[in-house]
Amino acid sequence: xxxxxxxxxxxxxDTEVGLARFAGDEGLYERCFYMLIDDENFATLQEAxxxxxxxxxxxxxxxxxxxVGNLELAPLYQAVSVAVESLRASKLDNIEAEVAKVAEExxxxxxx
Amino acid sequence: xxxxxxxxxxxxxxxxxGATVSKILIVEDSPINRQILKKILDDSYEILEAGxxxxxxxxxxxNWEDVAVILLDLMMPVMDGYTxxxxxxxxxxxxxxxxxxxxxxxxxxxxxxxLSSGATDFIRKPYHWQIVKHRVKSIITLRETAAMFNLIKxxxxxxxxxxxxxxxxxxxxxxxxxxxxYDLISCDIENFSIxxxxxxxxxxxDLLKLVAGVLTECFSDYLYCxxxxxxxxxxxxxxxxxxxxxxxxxxxxxTNERFKPSRIQIDxxxxxxxxxxxxxHVSCNRALSVIEKIKGNFAKNVTYYDEDFxxxxxxxxxxxxxxxxxxxxGEFLVYYQPKYSLATEEIAxxxxxxxxxxxxxxxxxxxxxxxxxEKNGFITELDKYVWESVCKFQRKxxxxxxxxxxxxxxxxxxxxxNLDVPAFMTELIKKYDLEPEDLHLEVTExxxxxxxxxxxxxxxxxxxxxxxxxxxxFGTGYSSLNMLSDMTFDILKLDMRFAQNHMENKRQNxxxxxxxxxxxxxxxxxxxxxxxxxxxxxNLRFMGSDLAQGFYFAKPMPEKDFWELLKNx
Numbered sequence: 001x002x003x004x005x006x007x008x009x010x011x012x013x014d015t016e017v018g019l020a021r022f023a024g025d026e027g028l029y030e031r032c033f034y035m036l037i038d039d040e041n042f043a044t045l046q047e048a049x050x051x052x053x054x055x056x057x058x059x060x061x062x063x064x065x066x067x068v069g070n071l072e073l074a075p076l077y078q079a080v081s082v083a084v085e086s087l088r089a090s091k092l093d094n095i096e097a098e099v100a101k102v103a104e105e106x107x108x109x110x111x112x
Numbered sequence: 113x114x115x116x117x118x119x120x121x122x123x124x125x126x127x128x129x130g131a132t133v134s135k136i137l138i139v140e141d142s143p144i145n146r147q148i149l150k151k152i153l154d155d156s157y158e159i160l161e162a163g164x165x166x167x168x169x170x171x172x173x174x175n176w177e178d179v180a181v182i183l184l185d186l187m188m189p190v191m192d193g194y195t196x197x198x199x200x201x202x203x204x205x206x207x208x209x210x211x212x213x214x215x216x217x218x219x220x221x222x223x224x225x226x227l228s229s230g231a232t233d234f235i236r237k238p239y240h241w242q243i244v245k246h247r248v249k250s251i252i253t254l255r256e257t258a259a260m261f262n263l264i265k266x267x268x269x270x271x272x273x274x275x276x277x278x279x280x281x282x283x284x285x286x287x288x289x290x291x292x293x294y295d296l297i298s299c300d301i302e303n304f305s306i307x308x309x310x311x312x313x314x315x316x317x318d319l320l321k322l323v324a325g326v327l328t329e330c331f332s333d334y335l336y337c338x339x340x341x342x343x344x345x346x347x348x349x350x351x352x353x354x355x356x357x358x359x360x361x362x363x364x365x366x367t368n369e370r371f372k373p374s375r376i377q378i379d380x381x382x383x384x385x386x387x388x389x390x391x392x393h394v395s396c397n398r399a400l401s402v403i404e405k406i407k408g409n410f411a412k413n414v415t416y417y418d419e420d421f422x423x424x425x426x427x428x429x430x431x432x433x434x435x436x437x438x439x440x441x442g443e444f445l446v447y448y449q450p451k452y453s454l455a456t457e458e459i460a461x462x463x464x465x466x467x468x469x470x471x472x473x474x475x476x477x478x479x480x481x482x483x484x485x486e487k488n489g490f491i492t493e494l495d496k497y498v499w500e501s502v503c504k505f506q507r508k509x510x511x512x513x514x515x516x517x518x519x520x521x522x523x524x525x526x527x528x529x530n531l532d533v534p535a536f537m538t539e540l541i542k543k544y545d546l547e548p549e550d551l552h553l554e555v556t557e558x559x560x561x562x563x564x565x566x567x568x569x570x571x572x573x574x575x576x577x578x579x580x581x582x583x584x585x586f587g588t589g590y591s592s593l594n595m596l597s598d599m600t601f602d603i604l605k606l607d608m609r610f611a612q613n614h615m616e617n618k619r620q621n622x623x624x625x626x627x628x629x630x631x632x633x634x635x636x637x638x639x640x641x642x643x644x645x646x647x648x649x650x651n652l653r654f655m656g657s658d659l660a661q662g663f664y665f666a667k668p669m670p671e672k673d674f675w676e677l678l679k680n681x
Contacts, residue, residue, distance in 0.1 A: 021241050023151055032144045039144075062187060066216055067144045069238035085218075 004030045007112045011073065018072035029071075033109075036067055042106050045083070049099045057099075058087040064102075076105040134180035134252055135160055139168040139196065140214065141188040145237070149183055149214075152241040153248060165191025169199060172206050180252045182211045184231070186222055194229055201230045210251045214239070267339045269317060270324035278338035282348050282392045285335060290387070293351035296399035297331065298381040299323075299363075302407065304343035311373045322370055323363075323378065330363040346396055351384055360414040377410075379403050383417040401425060427473075431481050434470065435490050439497060444468050446501045448519065448674035451639060451661045454653035459681065461518045461552070463661060464502045465668045466494065482524075492530045495523065499537070502551060503544040505671060510546075514678050520552035520582055525559035528566070534573040548578035552603070556584045560599050571600040582639065587627070596634070604631050608652075608662065609642035621651075628656045 005026060009015050022029040041060040048057035061084045068077045083098040085091075135158045140146045143163075150159045160175060162168035165188060172179065182200070186193030193213060200206045210232040215222045223234045232251060235244055265277045273281070286294070301307075301323060308316040320343065327345055328337055334347045360380045367376050383399035402417040438444060444466055451461040468476040485491040502519050509516045527533055533553075541548055553574065560567050560583065571581055581601040606627065631638045640652045643662030652660055669677070 021148060021152075021239055023241060025151060028147065028151055032147050035144050035147070039142075059187065062216065063142060066237045067142050070145060070148050072238070 002026055004033070008033070008073070011109060011112060012075045014072040014074055018070075021070060021072070033071060036071060036073075037110055039064065039067065042103070045099060046103060049095055054087055054090065054092065054095075057095075058084070061087055061102075073105075073109060076102070076109060079105045134158070135175060135178045136248065137162065137168060137171055137175070137179050137182045139163075139165065139182060139188070139193070140185040142185075145185070145214075145239075148239055149244065152239065152244050156245075157248075164188045165193065165196030165199070168196055172200065172203075172209075176205050176209065179206075179209055180255065181248055182209055183235070183248075184211050184213045186213055186215060186226060193226070197226070197229050197231060210255060212247060212251065270321050270339050272324050272328075272345070273336055273338040275338055275340050278336050278340075278346065278348075279392050279396070281336050282395075285348065286385070286387075286392070294335075294385045295349050295351045296383045296385055296395060297347045297349055298383070298396070298399040298403060299327065299345040299347075300379045300381075300400075300403050300407075301343040302377040302379060307374060307376075315373055319367075319371055319376070323367055323376075326363050326366045326370075330366065340396070340400075344400065346399060355382070355414075364413060377413065379406050380414040381417065382414065398422075427480075428484055430472070431484055432488060432490075434472070435481075435485070436493075438468065438470060439493060443470055444494060444497060445670065446498055446505075447668040447670055449661055449668040450666045450674070450677065451659045452665045454649065454657055454660050459517060459677070460659055461520065462674065463520045463554070463668075464498055464522075466498050467668075486524055486526045489526060489530060491524045491526045495521070495527050496531075496536070498522075499540060499551070501671075503540055503546060505675075506546055506550045507544040509675075509678065514675070515681055516550065516678075518549055518552045518580065520554045522554045522584070525556070525562065525567075528555075528559060528570055533570060534577055534579075537574070537579060538577055549580060552580045552582050554582045554584045554605065555601070557586050564598070568598060568600060575600050575602075596630075601636070603637040603639060605639045605641055606657075607641045608644070608648060625655055632656065 005015050005019070008018070019026065019029060022032070041064045045057055045060040045064065048054070048060060061080055065077070065080045065084050068080055079098070079101040083095070083102055086095055086098055134156075136153055137160045138146055138149050138153075139162045140149065141163050146161055146163075150161070153159060157180070158178075160171050160179070162171050167190075168182070168184075169191075172182075184193050184196065188196075191199075197211060197213075200209070200211065211230065213223075213226040213231045213234045214237055215226065215234050216237055226234055233247055235247055265274055266272070267274050301319070304316065304319075307319060320339070323343075323345065324337075324339065327347065328334065331337070331347050331349055334349050337345065337347045339345050364376065364378050367378065381399050381402040383395065383402065385395050398417050402415055402421055405421065406412045406415045445468075447465045447467050448462045449465060450459050451463065452458065453460045466478055466482075468478075468481055470476060482491065485494055499521050502521055506516055506519065508514075523533060537548075537551070537553070541551065555567070555571070560571075574581060580603065582603040582605050583599070583601040584605045586604045586606055604627070606624070628638060637659070638657045639659040639661060640648075640657045641661045643649050643652065643660045643664045645664055648662075649660055649664055666677075
């Protein structure tokens with residue numbers, strides 16, 4: 001188990017499941033992780049909510065959710081899921097806070 | 113599997129190829145997700161990728177023949193999953209490729225919608241790689257199995273039903289509609305093997321495909337149509353009491369319009385399916401067997417199965433089933449018909465003729481069973497029995513001091529093919545301590561003319577061994593005059609029955625005179641068979657025939673009567 005896995009583990013990711021999904025290929029897991037970091041949907045989500053374009057926001061959040069789930073980044077996944085549900089149901093009273101939480105988690109993983 | 117029909121009915125040829133390298137098309141906009149799916153699957157399959165529905169359609173256009181499964185994400189830009197799914201299902205070539213949609217874990221609605229839009233299955237994200245692998249594998253296996261069923265359901269060359277499928281569907285149809293009446297129409301392309309030999313198998317196959325198309329065109333009310341094997345087709349159609357004139361000529365004309373290499377004749381048999389407890393196989397066999405009535409008949413190309421035909425077929429079956437036992441149990445009897453010298457009116461020989469006295473059928477003349485035995489080869493067993501019976505008779509006569517004369521036996525052309533007749537005859541003569549001259553051998557002219565070299569070789573050997581050969585039914589075969597000089601035989605047998613009124617018919621008389629003259633010049637003996645009146649006998653004597661045989665002199669008689677005849681000479 002490499003450094004990368006340890007760091008993810010420390011963050012709270014379920015690396016055992018994640019690694020299994022990548023058929024044990026740590027290198028690929030890592031590459032995909034970095035692809036996530038570069039995913040534009042994070043920015044899109046923030047901007048869309050700011051501009052109150054909630055449909056766009058939903059698409060971005062939903063797309064993120066799938067990928068984040070596949071990488072088993074649990075805390076980030078939680079944050080994104082909450083946002084997705086709110087946007088889906090159009091329960092927007094708390095949306096800014098929820099999206100901020102996503103941004104927070106995003107910063108955390110970027111720092112890994 | 114949803115939408116099973118489109119899998120089974122479309123593109124069976126493409127599906128047949130599916131067993132080579134299976135490709136999987138992953139349609140997913142997130143590169144991460146694509147990577148993951150690719151990782152899970154690329155050790156077993158070749159992966160094609162597309163980032164949205166439009167790209168996916170482009171990839172499919174190039175690769176559809178090899179794509180075994182499509183993994184489809186529903187949420188995509190440019191063209192989303194549902195749109196892609198709809199477009200793919202519209203395309204004849206792609207419609208049958210199974211689609212597994214990848215859905216989020218919280219979208220049961222999506223799952224339902226995807227399935228009802230034509231997706232085969234769904235996989236939830238986050239991907240559980242074992243589930244992905246298994247689902248993909250089982251769908252591919254299912255599809256290959258369906259393709260196998262296609263192989264079973266369809267005749268690969270013509271696209272008609274396969275034999276098995278036809279039988280199955282006919283059976284079901286008859287069960288489901290006991291109140292409806294159906295006909296089976298069988299078709300046979302005459303001399304199809306010659307087409308193959310002359311023009312090659314590709315042309316032969318083209319003809320088969322052509323005929324398949326013509327049949328379905330002409331018999332457009334058919335329920336099922338199959339190619340049973342090589343050039344034999346069969347259709348199940350609603351019953352018609354009478355088929356219009358020219359109905360069965362139309363398919364032949366259409367075929368000849370489109371097939372250039374050679375003129376084609378197609379024969380049809382019609383069987384009105386009856387509910388007599390027979391299986392569909394039996395019914396189909398009836399439709400097929402009746403075609404033999406018109407094979408080679410240029411005037412007719414359709415025939416109907418009727419009671420008479422059924423009776424003759426049943427009779428033939430019965431004969432075949434009982435013939436061995438009959439031989440074993442002595443039901444075949446040898447009768448003798450004496451031959452008389454026209455000059456002296458004294459007996460000069462006899463012909464051995466076989467009769468069958470069956471406990472079931474009673475007294476049977478050779479005409480009722482010999483043709484069948486010649487076809488199925490049993491004639492040789494029967495002939496060996498007759499030859500041996502005659503040898504026993506001759507031996508017994510010599511032992512008891514009864515005057516013996518040559519007795520002629522029939523040697524069928526089948527015997528000449530099946531058996532080393534010279535060797536067998538030599539053994540037989542030796543076994544009974546007889547001379548070759550005691551047993552004359554009658555071979556029909558048509559046996560000579562069908563395979564002249566082979567027959568000439570055998571008859572030469574027989575003559576060398578001292579046997580006397582009689583050519584039977586002279587004038588009924590196809591030999592040309594100059595073959596006569598090559599053929600080895602000693603005696604000509606003429607059948608007078610074909611020239612019934614030759615007394616009145618001057619021309620026939622002239623022909624007869626000519627034959628007799630020819631025989632004299634070639635130093636051949638002549639026996640006239642079927643002499644029934646005194647006038648005939650007189651005329652023949654006058655014209656120079658040596659011997660005569662017929663009702664006028666004596667009918668064929670049982671062995672013991674012939675024995676008495678000889679004893680009392």
